[in-house]
Amino acid sequence: MNIFQHTIKNTVLAQGIGLHTGKDVTIAISPAPENSGISFHHKGHGVIVPANYKYISNTSFATTIGKSATAISTVEHLMAAFAGLSIDNAVVEIDGPEVPAMDGSAYPFVKLLHKAGLKAQSAPRNYLEVLDEITVSQGDKYISLCPFGDVPAGDAGLAISLTIDFDHAAVQRQSLSTHISSKEFETKICKARTFGFLHEVEALQKNGLARGGSLENAVVIGQEGVLNRDGLRFSDEFVRHKLLDMLGDLYLIGMPIIGRVTACKSGHALHKMLVEKLMHSPNAWRVKNFESISAPIFQDGHLAQQVWPVSRGARLAGRVVL
């Protein structure tokens, strides 16, 4: 059995405000040919920015990609949705500077992509298989990426073990280890929302950030704890969201990774450092596909085995508040 590349069947639309810019933005996600990858097309500027680490232009509080004077910010939650659903090729048309925040998680994008319907293509999916350890660190923050280990090909994939540690009683130290598959992503990761501390919001806004942030698109933590009326979606929502961010940023490699990540207190800047070091260490990995194995790499998430609902034409997703 081959593991094929996937795109979506139909164009779908989402509209909302950017978390940092506060600007109203509409995105249209459309099918794309095999081997074309994910790319962002800025409508107003007529500029195409590939969703690739080479185009990362900023990693402060979000991942921004850009080319010449065009910047597209906060791509990580949408990229995590593409990674989590194993979508290789898609065009994201955008009419503003930032991907809409939606509810602060990747869940609205996951629902949107399911509405679009997933479509297998004829080219095999390429994976980046890690052969040697790559580590990056900055003070007490680090990420280590190692080979997955000796297991049958069908059992390999991406495993992430992540620890966060915040000096606040509502967050503190949280750890999560998971073997990423579509099912794991959809049930445990994609609904985790971005978060921020109330005392930092003012400083962020002075620097032009978090202008669109609200209790509708972020978990906000005050002195007494979480301010959102309905509380958290998971008791460890914070570490789950950080894992979501990592998944989205790592997908800027342009293909899924087969390997094991161990990380502590990592964020967008360190993700970028890891990806750059990895890509500049060609002996530490190889590109692999599975044209000849007998089992899918993600046993429970192999998209060719699943039937998704098909939407007729484009739909407006709007904001989803759970």
Ligand SMILES: [Zn+2]
């Ligand atoms: Zn995030």
